Amino acid sequence: MKISFLIHTIYGIGGTIRATLNLAEELVDRHEVEIVSAFRHRDIPLFPTDPRISLVHLVDTRPKSPTYEKDDPVHQEPSEHFPRSEARYKEYSRLTDERVRAHYEGSDADVVIGTRPGLVAYVTQFAPEGAVLIGQEHMTHNHHKPELREEMRQYLDRLDAFVTVSEGDAEVWREQMPLPDTRMLSIPNSVPEPVVAPSDLEGNLIVAAGRLSREKRYDVLITAFATVVEARPEWRLRICGWGPDKDRLRRTIDRLGLHNSVQLMGPRSPIEPEWVKGAIAASTSRHESFGMTLVEAMRCGLPLVSTDCDYGPREIIKDGEDGLLVPVGDADAVAAALLRLIDDEPLRREMAAAAIRNARRYDPGVVAKRYADLFAELGAGSSQHAGTAPAAPRTQPFAPVADCVAEADGSLTVTVVAPQAAALKHPGLRLVCTHIEGHAGERVYPLRPDGTAVIPAADEFADGHWMCHADDPRTGRRVQLTARAVDQRGSLRVAERLRTDSGVRHLVPHRRAPQQHLVLRSWVRPVHVEAADVVLSGHRLTLTGRLVGPVEPSGEPSLVLRRRGDVNDELVFHGTREGTRGFSAVIDCEAAAERLEGEHEYWEIWLRYAPGEDPVRIGRVLDDVVRKSDVFVYPDVLLHKQRSLLLARRVLRKLRGQDQRLIKVTLAYNATNRLVLHVGDR
Structure with a gap:
């Protein structure tokens, strides 16, 4: 079976992008999968992508690209097929109409899935004849303006299924827009098991993550944290994400005098290494269609404090078991819930364990099976793709991918995780670290048969940045090592093990954008x-x-x-x-x-x-x-x-x-x- 996802862009960071990739990566084990990105504004996706998934972009908006098309005259003409009431209407054009139509005219997809209202409209107009048409609702019925809901009625009526991410929202859609020929149901987003170890809950960090927008109500969280830090001044709040509300939140932090205690961390991808640094996760949204960050935090072993907003949190969190639900907009209630978990370590650990258990219901395998069952019920798979094996992975160059862990003793463990058994396929493969500024020689570490290399805490690295390479001495091939996940918890706690009567030698691994290479930042200070x-x-x-x-x-x-x-x-x-x-x-x-x-x-x-x-x-x-x-x-x-x-x-x-x-x-x-x-x- 061939499955096609149509998305606004696969090259950014957001819940829809992450949810699409999670589902696609699970489905590609059994089916042929493509992700069609209406726009491409970066060279490579910010989220790592399974090479078996075909990525197709339709309009290139990269300013330095030789195929840059944002100024194309056809792109200046308004779209005739994208809903006018859609929030992104002005970004679409006659050029996007033509590109989507052309792509699906030559497509043999069995299932086509639109991931936002305007793209659902495209799917119903341009998908190949005989394909099962599915619309996904990553927001909610009440989030959309009445004008958009009414404009979308004709398109939703042509769908085989319309899938929301919460049952509460599905009920609203069924009540407010009954469509006899369209099956309306809910299937939650999936979140894979983290590739980093769960939080040990030993730190004093509260972590939040998501787009910095007004509906996330981070101002409520920051106000609540002012009460928390007054009682527990050693605790800190980190908010990961980017968005239009950053400057306003910064002013709120400054007004409350919290600049030492609250940090806006900027975008972090993958987010799991940030969750596991925390002891508590927090969310103060006034509205959530699902709440993917809540599930991510649970899978990383964090108890939750969340507002009981429509619709996701109350379906995800079992109040009093794996987290605490509080009223929307109530900073005092948020502060009280956070302090309850801060002051009661046994409760915090009990809820963290429950969070890990309960979040398994969102495993990609569980969610993908529900989609596969839906495809079958709707008759997908009767085309030439039925019963065929998924496409074989494209031949990949020598480009190992690795995880890196900063250990508590200051050492680093680098583990090659892809291509599978890369270290075994290339006997003698080495980890080679070179000083980017060129002021020092190489540091060389053999990769064990299991693909790991250890950089001891005592090894000397000159001050500056060090690029990590996978080196095959037999063939002379040396490539920069791409990082999948970098667990920095050991670096976060360097002050706990540092002797103040000796100089500073501190090595911090990180992912360097845009290629996400593994780089080590070394600080050396005699005094x-x-x-x-x-x-x-x-x-x-x-x-x-x-x-x-x-x-x-x-x-x-x-x-x-x-x-x-x-x-x-x-x-x-x-x-x-x-x-x-x-x-x-x-x-x-x-x-x-x-x-x-x-x-x-x-x-x-x-x-x-x-x-x-x-x-x-x-x-x-x-x-x-x-x-x-x-x-x-x-x-x-x-x-x-x-x-x-x-x-x-x-x-x-x-x-x-x-x-x-x-x-x-x-x-x-x-x-x-x-x-x-x-x-x-x-």
Whole structure:
């Protein structure tokens, strides 16, 4: 049987994309499967894709592609077949009409599945004669505007089946739009078993994931966490995802003074290595058609706190058994539920175990069987594809894929997972790490017969980035190693095993976009000052941290700010010692603004840990985050200043007639994860 999925794009991140891939990867074991992507805006999909699945794109919108088509005149003409009330109507055109029609005119698919309303309409108009037509509802009846529902009625009436992801939504569709000739039913999305070990629940992280949009109500979660952190200040909240609500959420974090406790992590794919770093998963959506992130978190062994919104959470979570359901929009209830799980470790562990058990009902094999049964009931498989074996995998080049685990002792374990038994097929295959900046030699590790290689914690890696390769010395072939999943839990907890009287040597594995290669980030600091919390009060920034290295602090510490790194141009702020190696110091942003000589400049930040000693740069390296500037973000300080007579004449001429300037002072991490103070006109 040949099955064709029609999707908006397979090259992004989202629940529909993940659900489509999960189902397709399970079906391809027994059938021929293709995913037809209306648009292609990236070279390769962000989610790894089974090579047995055929990927077809119809319109190329990659700006640098030689086949770029976004400016094609036909693409500027409106679509005649895509529903006008659909949210993405303006993205479709006469060109997409023609491409979808042309693809399916030459198709021999037995089943064609549309994955959003407009594509369901395309399926009913362009699918090959005799194919079973299925529409999927990844949102809900109530999510769609009445105009779209009415416009879609004629298309839904032509379907063989319309599948929602929750039974509650299916009931609404059956009640509000009865269609005698279309079977309406619910089949949940599937979530595979994670390739990383479940959470050990030992950390102090609450993790949330999903699109940063208003319907996810992350503002409620952040507000609730303000109550949590007041009672349990050691706990942290990480929110993974991207979307249009990022700036508003950042303002909420700053307004509540939570910049030290709440991090917006950006998109993370795959998401499982992020879930397993947590001890609790949270969701505060006002609406969920399903709740794939809830199932993902459950499969990773996390208990849940979720709003009891329509429709998915109440069908996924067994309240009091594997998670806690709370009213929509109630920040106090969210905070109380989180604190209940934080304070009751036995309950947390009991719910985590139940979550793993209960989430197995969403295994791809279980869900795919329901779809296969539906296909058979609707008569699919009577064409030439009936009874045929799935297409054989396309011949793949020598391109091993590996998982990497940062162990608790600081070592790394790299395991080749694809192609199957790659290490056995290539005796003598080695893991070779090369310094990207070219400042050090190679590090070579043999791959065992089971495909694993271990990088000991004691091995020395020069500071910088190291690319991992699979190397076959018999043939001379060496290729960059693609990472499937990178488990960074050991890197997250480096501070727990670090001796503060010795230097820093920290190795963090990660996936480098866009090809998702396995890269190791090495930090080597003979003496290091690790930044901690930053507290804003008026125009003053209080910075805390600790000294690491074989040096002895004495006397009172001081912060040294150097304009553009110039040792002859400094600002000094006296601090206090916190314990043996900790410190606290206040930066007066007014003083830095008074010294501004142009429109913009920066100050490097150093710590003098003892009188007469050379200062040490302050940065942040002791965790699992490779690029700190994207995650650890501090509020701006805004100052109204009289314009200085020390400004250069050309600047004075430019600014003549204006009495005041608004100065913005920002504390941030640079490309090497060291702190700098940016000062300049807003």
